[in-house]
Amino acid sequence: MLIALGIVLIALAALGILQRMHAQHELSENTDRNAVPIVAVLIPKAAPADQSLTLPGTVDSWQDAQIYARTTGYVAKWYVDIGARVKKGQRLADLDTPDVDNELLQGQAQMRTDEANEKLAKVTADRYETLVKQGLVALQTGDQYVAQLNADIATVEADRANVAKLENMEQFKYITAPFDGVITQRNLDVGALVDAGSTGSNLFVIADTSKLRVFIDVPESYASSVHIGMPATVTLSSYGTQPFAGSVARTADALDPNTRTLRTEIDVDNAGQALVPGVYANVKLALATATHNFIVPANTLLFRSEGLRIALVDAQQHVHLQPITLGRDFGNTIEVTSGLDVQDRIILNPADSLYEGEPVSIASHDR
Template identity: 40%
Template sequence: MSQHPSPDPDDVGGFSKAQSDPHGAADAPVRTIRPWWVGVTGIIIVVGAVLLVVRGISARAHTETALAVWTNAQAVPTVALVEPKADEQERQITLPGTIQAYYAAPIYPRVTGYVKSWSTDIGAHVTKGEVLARIDTPDLDQQLIQAQANLASAVAGEQLATVTANRWSQLLKSQTVSLQDQNEKISDAIAKQAAVQAAQANVGQLEAFQRYKNIVAPFDGIVTARRVDIGDLVSAGSAGSALFQVSDVQKVRIYVQVPQAFASKMQPGLGATLSLPQYPDETFRAKLVTTANAFDEASRTVQVELQADNQDDKLWPGTFTEVSFTLPAASHVLRVPATALVLDANGVRVALLGNGDKVKFQTVTLGRDLGDQAEVLSGLSLSDRLIDSPPEWLSAGDAVKVANRAQ
């Protein structure tokens, strides 16, 4: 049996190290030949690693970009829009008013004296010319007697002067007296006639005052005040208090102070309803007749006058009343939600959505507070888009997103 020698580890491809050396040098290094797929595998691994690194960097950049976009989107607030609405409803306002008599006359004495008697008390219905009180005037009586005596003396003097002037005119014809003397007598007669007229005027004045000894009602009405009693000393003139006050209450006047915001609606003919505390279940009708056409500078209100019939005498002068007006809808008045208002140091404003979804603020003038709504008298139009419940940190020029843009 033949035996094969075991392969030498240094024998590669059937050749020994010594045989593979072209120079035959026994100590030369031997080069190892590797398969081709080993290099390809290494290249693939390197390329894969590079691709993984590039993909990771790209994913991270994409994530950072998305995060930045999300962060910016979160920084832009989302708001809801509301639109102002025209006020198409009639408005009712209730204001305090005061009832006054249609005519009211305080009666003062025209002569000085003592109250002799009075015949009517408060609440009495009187007619024009009816005697309310009588005044005893001893001083006036004596002055009248003296004036009458002076008149009699003046008449006697005037008669004598007239007779003398006539006699001297006859004597002048016979040239018994001079022309100068005759002219003096005529002038004296004329002066005496003037004295008579002055005395007559004085007597007439005192007689006129005599008629004021009786205090009478100036018109039909009710005695609403009496401030006199028997024996009181009264003086002529209006320095003291009135003796009586007579009021005509068949029709009454109602005076109301209306705020400036509603003054343009106060036109003659506007109806109103009166409510009185003493008649809680009853109302009375009144009609506006005129306005003062001027505002009170302190309160910025205008006084208006209404009139109401008072045939049943329930509307007393001086009564407090609540006056309710029903006003037609105002075309310039808009209604907005109360949540759209911004109240700060700049006043009352609203946040509007402007061009490019940018915020702008507009100052407005408010009317009535309607609870969840408010009236805007100026500063808005129906085309404006209001931001509802704007955040406190929102500033003019900020960009916003609209939540209900589809609407």
């Protein structure tokens, strides 16, 4: 009886040990299974081939010029002020130039003196030429008077050139507009001394606003899509939401090595003078990109010390932290310009603790 009871106790103890071992094994398997992160993945969506690109721009006049005096003098009168619209050749100001006036009078008097000397030398040379033919004077003497005549002729020609220069300087006392435009600066007053050349301050600044130039800097990834004649829409914040139509007129045809952007110019007609230079603009271009860009949710990005990464799941279901290059930010979604492929599986909402080569399990309902 005791032996049977002992056998039963031993059997019960063995059964309990086996049950505990089985439970421990199941716990270990569950722990290992739960240790592998379960992730949701998605496939990147290709960005549309035709994309609109909006860039900030600066508006400049079609042409502008700083007007300086070509002669030294005093301001006698000015006729236009800022905001005045002028025509090419219109008188803007008059200068009083006493020094140039006196130099011109002196030059004209010197020319008259030299012309008289030339006439006398001509008469003398002709007379001695006759005497040489008659054998009454030596040939050398005749040659001397002919040489004197040639010297006097050259002196008169130099006087004429000097007088012509002074007459031109005299005309420069009248400041005129080089082209049709609007006066944007006036920097002179009656009686002010004006020095010739660009060393002093300019007298006026004139701008042609019949057309406007809008300058933008296109990023490198879109530079190849920009071409001459491409339509553009220009919106100016100071003019509300009304858009202005323009077109790409020219590009620098080379990237700026510092910013990696392409300087591009858009021409906008301004015949109605509705726009003014210097305002801030937004330029919208419709680009057909040749690159393979993708759109991904913003919550797929990982910010690591080594740079921006996206967590991918490879064929062996291990994590690969892929470096990428971002394009435009659309808020909830981001454009990726390089680093992704159409077959990639991207982890959605990746944990910051993910590391390269970590095994993961993909959720049954992939996105």
